[in-house]
Each structure stands twice: as C-alpha cells, then as structure tokens.
Amino acid sequence: MRFGIIGCGTIAQIMHIPNVVEIPDAELAAICDPAENVIEALGERYNVPPERRYTEAQQLIDESDIDAVIITTPMQTHADIVETTLESGLDTLVEKPLAVRPADARQLATVAEQSDATAMVAYNRRFELAYERLADELTDVEQIDSITDYAVDADFSKSLPDIYDLVEPELSDSFIERSTERRRRQCKQAIETDDDDLAAAYDFQLEHICHDVNALRGLFGDVASIEHVDFVRDGYFATAHLVFDGGERCVLQTGDSNRHWHEQFLRIDTPDRMLSLEFDHPFVKYNSASLSIRSGTEETVDCQYSPTREESFKRELERFIACSRDGAAVPTPISEACADVELIASLFAHGRE
Template identity: 75%
Template sequence: MKLGIIGCGTIAQIMHIPNVVEIPDATLAAMCDPAENVIKSLGNRYNVPPEQRYTDPSQLIEERADDLDGVIVTTPMQTHADIVEMALAAELDTLVEKPLAVTPADAYRLVEAAEQSDVTAMVAYNRRFELAYERLVDELTDIDHVDSVTAYAVDADFSKSLPDIYDLVEPELGADFIERSNERRREQSKQAVNTTDDELAAAYDFQLEHVCHDINALRGLFGDIVSIDHVDFVRDGYFGTAHLTFEGGERCVLQTGDSERHWHEQFLRIDTPEQMLQLEFDHPFVKYNSATLSIRKGRTETIDSRFSPTREESFKRELEQFMACVRGEGEIQTPFTDARDDIELIASLFTKSQE
C-alpha cells in the first residue's frame, strides 16, 4: 500500500514515518514538509526519491492522488482543515493526527466532506489502540454500575528529553513563515472560543491538543458527554477541572494541565462498588511504551492484577487499522464525527468557564 506523509515534524519522525517503513505491506511513496532541509534529510534517510518529495501539500495531492493509496496528515493543527479537505476531494483515504481541526466550524466542514467522499476518513487517536485500553473496554462489559470516573492528564516538558532519545531533523524556516503560521493558529483559537483575548486563545490551543486524547478515550468507554456540570480553569487556563456526565449517567472528574515537572502523568480511573480499574499512560513520545491496566477487586479479600503488554506500539496498530479500513477489511474506530464532538466539547469548556 503506497502512502504519503504530509507534515514531517516531531511525531511524524518518531512514529508515523518509521511505522510506514517498518510495516511490510506499506510503502513510503511520497513525503511533504515546508522545510526543504527536513525533506532532503528524511528523504535521504528513508530512500524516498527527489521526485517524490514535496514542500507544498496541494502539489503532492494533485500530482500523486492517482498513485497513492492514502495519506497521513501530521501537519500543525491549524492546517488540518484545508489539507484534509483537499485530500478527501481527491478521493484519498486519509488518516489525520488529532485534533481534527482547531475550530468546531472547520470540524463540521470536514465531517461533511468525509460524508460526501467515498474514502476512509480516520483521526489518529493512538491511545484508543493501546492493548490495555482495549482490555479495559472488555472489562467494562461485565460491570453493571460505575460509582465514579477520574481522568487526569498533566504534561511534562517533553522537549527536554526528546533530543536525547531521537535523531530529529529540526526545520529551517523563515521568520515570516513562522509568524504567519502562528498568527493563523491564534486567530483560529480565538474563533473557536469566541474571544479576542490572546491568553484565553493560547490556553485553548494548549488544552485542545492536550486533552482531546482523554476526551476521546472517555467517549470510547462511556459514549457521548451530555452535560458539563462544572468547569474551572486556573493559571490562565493551563490547568483545569471539569465535572462531566455521560449518556449512561456516569460522572467524571477531569483534570487537565501543563507543568514544568520532570514526569508525565496521565490515567483513567474507574471506581465500582467492588473494584477499581486504572489505566495508566506513560511518556507519549517513547516507542513501545505501552499503557498499563491495574485492577483491584474483592469484598472479602483484595485481589490485584496488572496487564502490561510489551512489544506492541499503539501508533503502529493504529496505522495497521487504517490500512485495514482502506482495504475494506476493518471498521473506523475513531471517525471524524467523534473528533468533531471532542473539539466542540473542549471549546464548550472554555465558553462555560466564562459564564
């Protein structure tokens, strides 16, 4: 299966490009990034011929649509809407990194474009493809009542550790290009939460990229969120607490934030009358760093169990599922509609906090 990568930044270099190269049925047939030094270095590293390297996404889509079986879009989130819309119009099966877009309006536009096309349209929520997450889904089928749900996600500063782990090619881009891109991102964030406040828009920008994983994981476990019962942001929006209610009546306390801590901490905890289930995620940029599910149960005695799979990479399983969907052999587990609802919910957290 011939795949193109549009956007060759950090997550593409760490996960998406190597996974395409490593999967036997996949071929890296085209790559695109606005930084010529990135395309040159990575093209040489992965033996992609010069004629299959691009700096303009529209040119790649126009010239390669008939040759490619699909594209993986890993550009900055403010560019997702335009690039994905072009790919869908060209009838290219598309896997796009989360979040689907910055604004709910753009997310609705992409859902409509996906519905009008006849291709696979999937969002890259890799946490949903952790084996421990799938085990948690199975465990919940035997549970009749949930007392409470806790979701906690506080980021560390990953930029401090990544250069010591990976040989990343840093982009060489002009100051004008970077400022135009940043301004576009700021304006979209302002539109999303209907504000002119730069600080509020910056907080939404962070939280959207950060907490959409947790919102989507919760959606996969409990369905739609029907009400936001409380929301409170501190530290100019970079740390927040929200109380959410799901369609089945489950209640969740969500805590989400940024920090200068050395460690990353992210977990989902589910309490029932006789057991506790906790899914813990580790450093999100370290390959083969699987999530772990811990279960403690018992009324008369305490029984602990731990499910910690190894030798499985969620990003690779995600790509394999996308490829199965393209072949008509799989079901899309992370559709555009869910990703749209995730964006709308996160925007609602900010608008509700201003009431």
C-alpha cells in the first residue's frame, strides 16, 4: 500500500514515517511539508525520490501515485485537506483532533459518509494492548461506581531533542504568522469568543483531551450530559463532570504544567474492584500503557498487566491498512472524532455559564 505523508513535523518524524517504512504492507511513496529543508532531509533519510517531495498538499494528491495518505499537519488545516483527500478517493488516516471548529468536523463526517474511501482518525491510545485488555475486563463488570480520567501534560519539548534526531522546519515569519492567525481565528469561532486567552485555552485543551474523550467514548459510548465544568488558570486546567448514556459518571481532570513528568490515567471503581489504566510519555516509542487491577472483598488481590513492548501507533497503522484492504469497520471513525470536537467545545460553553 503506497502512502503519502502530508505534514512532516514531530509526530510524523517520530512515529508515522518510521512505521510506514517498517511495516511490510506499507511503502513510503511521497512526502509533503511546507518547509523545504524538512522534505529534503527526510527525503534523503528515507530514500524518497526528489520528484516525490512536495511543499503543497494538493500537488501530492494530484501528482503522486499513492493509495492512502496520513495527515499530520496542524489541526487548523485538517478540514480542507481531509475533505480533498476523501473526495479524491484516497484512504485517509488523519491525526487528532479532527478539526478545530465543530462545524468543520460535521462537514467532514458528511464527506466521509459519502466517500468510498476509508477514513480513520489516529487515536493511538485506543490501540494500546492494555486499553484493549481493560475493555475486555469491563465486560464482566455489572456496576460502575465512578470513573476518573486524569491527564496533565509535561513540557515535552525539553526531552524530545535528547531522544530523537528531529529536523526542525525553516519557515518564514510571514508563513508562521498567517498559520497562527488562522488557528487563533478558528479557535475563537469554535467557542464563539473574542477573548484571546480563552481561545488559547481551547487550543490547548482540544489537542490535549481529545485523546481522553475518545478513549472514554470507546469504553462507555456517548456523553449524555455535562453536569459541571470548572476552569482555572485561564482555562489551562479544568475539572468536568460527565454522564454517559449508560448512566456512568466520570470526573475528567485535564491540565497543562511545567512539570518534568507526564501523568495520565483512567481509573474505574466498582463495588469489588479498582481498574487503573496508566499511560506514560506519549512521544517515547514502545512505551506501552499498563493496567492495574485490585480486587477482593474478603482479601485483596493485585494484578499488574504490562504487555510486551508494542507500539500503539504501529498497531493503529496496521489496523488502518486492514480496514482499507478488507473493508472492515473502522474502530475510530470520523463520526466519533466529530462528536469529540463538539463535546470539547461544549465544555467551554458550560464553563462560561
């Protein structure tokens, strides 16, 4: 399966490009990024011919002989690019979040429904072996007392240069200013505000908690209601109380920090057991999630499930290829990702109220 990569930034360099190269059923056929130094360096690194290195997404779509694309551009560009790739019949794997504005996400959901191409959103957490094990464990649970989802980011920029040989983009100031303004404008429109600080908080939270919102959706379905939202630090830390369709209640805590460590976990309490799914540094390859289960009413039994180091991004890509070839149901469809964007925008509406 011949892939084109649109957007060759951090996550593409760490995860997506190496995975395409390593998986036998995939081939890196073309790359695209507005920074010429990036496509030149990565083209040489991965033997992509010069004629298959592009600075415009439309050029790659029109000129390269590919079967599928992986879109890892900034989120404010997703709507336009995904609509074009799906209308061109290209199987499309797009990084989360699907879009900045709920209206754009709904438009993409319509386009995906009408397209014959496979469309999938890259929620890699859903492909962690420990997450799948948690889903299996929950089939035996009759009652859930509470759900706690906690995610506080560290400053990942401090550690990444010491781990990976990343090619940093060389872009003009005018290009960066236009891109930043487009992103800021979309964030304001998404939550209907003129407040720069609130729009910046939405920008962070959308990219940050879309992982958690979708992981919860995969286990418990849709959110029926938002009971309460409390924002502090100008929106960069939040606590939300969610109720799912099945009646399960969840406390969602999300924030940004200057800490050196990343902390993210999903805890489920039942009358006779506690299940805790813990995620580690999201940018370190083969850094699998783990599942802890403590159970017992007469005596306490602890079980730790730490799967063999498998890369969730790679398992995600393998599933995408299988869906494209076999027509199997997509596990993380655009319709779900659309609902995630709508929910996160709704958190800000509730917070203002």
